Amino acid sequence: MSAPRIREFRRVVFFTGAGMSAESGIPTYRGAGGIWKEYDWEEYACQRAFQRDPEKVWDFHDVRRKTVAAAEPNAGHRVVAEVERAQPDTWVLTQNIDGLHRRAGTKNLVELHGSLWRVRCDREGKVTEDLSVPIASRRCACGAYLRPDIVWFEDALNRASLAAAERALEGCDLLVSVGTSGVVYPAAQLPVIAMKRGAVTVEVNPEDTPVSELYQHRLRGPASAILASLWEV
Ligand code: BV8
Numbered sequence: 001m002s003a004p005r006i007r008e009f010r011r012v013v014f015f016t017g018a019g020m021s022a023e024s025g026i027p028t029y030r031g032a033g034g035i036w037k038e039y040d041w042e043e044y045a046c047q048r049a050f051q052r053d054p055e056k057v058w059d060f061h062d063v064r065r066k067t068v069a070a071a072e073p074n075a076g077h078r079v080v081a082e083v084e085r086a087q088p089d090t091w092v093l094t095q096n097i098d099g100l101h102r103r104a105g106t107k108n109l110v111e112l113h114g115s116l117w118r119v120r121c122d123r124e125g126k127v128t129e130d131l132s133v134p135i136a137s138r139r140c141a142c143g144a145y146l147r148p149d150i151v152w153f154e155d156a157l158n159r160a161s162l163a164a165a166e167r168a169l170e171g172c173d174l175l176v177s178v179g180t181s182g183v184v185y186p187a188a189q190l191p192v193i194a195m196k197r198g199a200v201t202v203e204v205n206p207e208d209t210p211v212s213e214l215y216q217h218r219l220r221g222p223a224s225a226i227l228a229s230l231w232e233v
Pocket of ligand 1: 096154182183186206
């Protein structure tokens with residue numbers, strides 16, 4: 001079966017993971033050079049670690065802010081944003097926290113795991129955008145620590161984000177999964193909604209993943225080249 005052409009569909013959903021930003025120089029989580037190989041998430045990226053040592057968690061997240069701030073959206077992000085400009089019913093459901101889809105111009109965006117560029121008061125829960133690198137203040141005006149507004153392991157995902165993702169998947173006619181190992185739940189479960197609704201499904205990844213067999217088309221290669229080929233006239 002030849003690869004589907006994005007221009008032949010009206011309601012496209014891109015489901016993206018860390019591999020979408022690999023060509024921007026941002027490390028993925030698993031596999032070669034994965035961030036969890038260098039930093040144990042239980043030490044640096046979960047509420048328990050934050051309660052235990054907020055300064056250590058902030059030091060780690062300042063390193064990530066610096067890495068991501070130096071990165072640019074890549075050609076793959078730009079194709080995804082171009083698809084939305086041409087086909088307004090396009091949605092991007094990303095597990096990434098780097099903000100690169102937004103910087104590339106994507107508007108219909110659900111950040112399932114939050115964003116490195118938002119912070120939340122650990123006492124009041126108030127969320128604000130903060131682009132400072134390193135973070136200008138690690139504390140809220142109320143005196144409590146700010147924490148990154150990121151969905152860490154054992155954090156529940158935002159219900160409104162999940163509902164928006166489910167709505168997009170229920171209505172899509174093409175699902176393109178890009179650069180995800182498909183092992184983190186409940187996000188990993190979301191593509192099944194589109195599959196059950198009969199959408200055409202594509203997996204874009206240089207390697208096979210534990211969920212590859214769920215997809216009708218498995219396109220092996222880097223995100224930017226494959227997405228460009230799916231979008232070309
Ligand atoms: C929840 C935050 C419940 C951001 C992340 C035991 C204990 C505790 C929890 C669990 C447990 N067992 C199961 C769970 C549930 C857990 C889970 O799923 N664990 C897995 C690992 C077994 N899930 C959770 O904890 C979730 N919360 O369940 O809460 C609850 C419910 C109600 C009330 C209270 C609580 C929260 C999940 C979110 C965790 N947050 N990180 C951060 O700190 O960075 S995880 C991390 O994984 C990122 O968010 C990331 O987005 C996500 C998925 O990873 P991928 O994006 O797929 O990246 P990965 O590196 O894995 O793969 C990259 C892929 O790209 C590869 O396939 C590679 O081949 C490909 N690639 C490489 N180069 C390219 C490329 N592709 C294209 N082009 C290229 N050039």
